[in-house]
């Protein structure tokens with residue numbers, strides 16, 4: 001499988017008056033192959049969204065990236081993020097479809113804007129193209145959706161329209177940031193099935209951002225577990241979930257309600273993520289880790305392959 005996306009040792013530092021204030025990404029490395037769905041999972045603030053934004057060249061002001069991002073063989077220039085790359089190679093779907101669309105324009109007008117900007121199609125051609133994709137995402141009456149304002153559609157329909165908008169320029173990679181979090185369970189399941197069907201049909205790769213391991217299990221070919229701005233474990237989904245090697249991955253899995261004994265208190269990972277990651281020089285998980293030894297407070301472990309395609313950033317991996 002050839003690599004569609006390579007993120008290599010990506011750091012993001014926020015500056016204040018020219019001085020580093022925080023470093024929420026501390027050397028993220030991951031890859032996505034053609035047609036592959038990679039789940040990026042971790043608790044709030046671990047850097048999932050920033051990773052997605054960096055891939056899209058959409059980091060917020062004050063963010064200073066370092067490292068390499070290679071999209072479809074092309075090294076991205078952090079100093080000149082290309083709007084053409086977004087949309088043509090990579091496209092984004094947000095968490096909350098209700099706020100992602102502009103409430104004062106019809107769905108059709110907003111989608112036309114995207115397609116005309118990137119493809120230069122005329123109005124009639126653009127309309128045909130849009131109706132085609134609205135049908136592809138399973139919307140029963142594409143013509144009505146095209147003429148609707150966002151408030152006239154349900155959350156599930158809006159998320160389908162959002163996915164159709166992301167597909168308009170036929171991207172090679174989709175970045176989906178918690179696309180089912182705002183939806184009820186049944187609709188969320190339908191959206192996951194839709195993503196898988198479209199991936200099978202069009203062959204794009206997917207960077208799927210979520211905090212939900214159940215969703216990862218259902219959808220993703222591989223997963224990358226983030227903790228404090230670094231990938232601490234990555235590999236094939238079934239392998240990592242059945243035989244997690246990083247203590248943090250084990251903690252996340254043990255905290256799942258489905259793994260708890262009914263009536264007993266929920267198991268949680270003790271402690272909290274370090275607030276400012278600039279000062280981290282050892283394992284960022286050591287203070288919360290039941291397996292930590294003295295060396296864990298001195299060494300900042302990098303992701304190393306434990307078996308083919310299964311990487312772990314823990315000096316005790318393989319022995320615990």
Ligand SMILES: Nc1ncnc2c1ncn2[C@@H]1O[C@H](COP(=O)(O)OP(=O)(O)OP(=O)(O)O)[C@@H](O)[C@H]1O
Nearest residue numbers: 014022024043044045046047048049050051060211
């Ligand atoms: N504009 C910003 N300015 C300063 N720091 C920021 C900014 N955006 C993000 N951060 C920092 O980066 C960290 C990671 O943010 P990110 O949004 O990637 O987390 P996340 O894993 O996606 O969390 P969530 O699941 O809550 O969306 C945050 O905890 C915050 O400290």
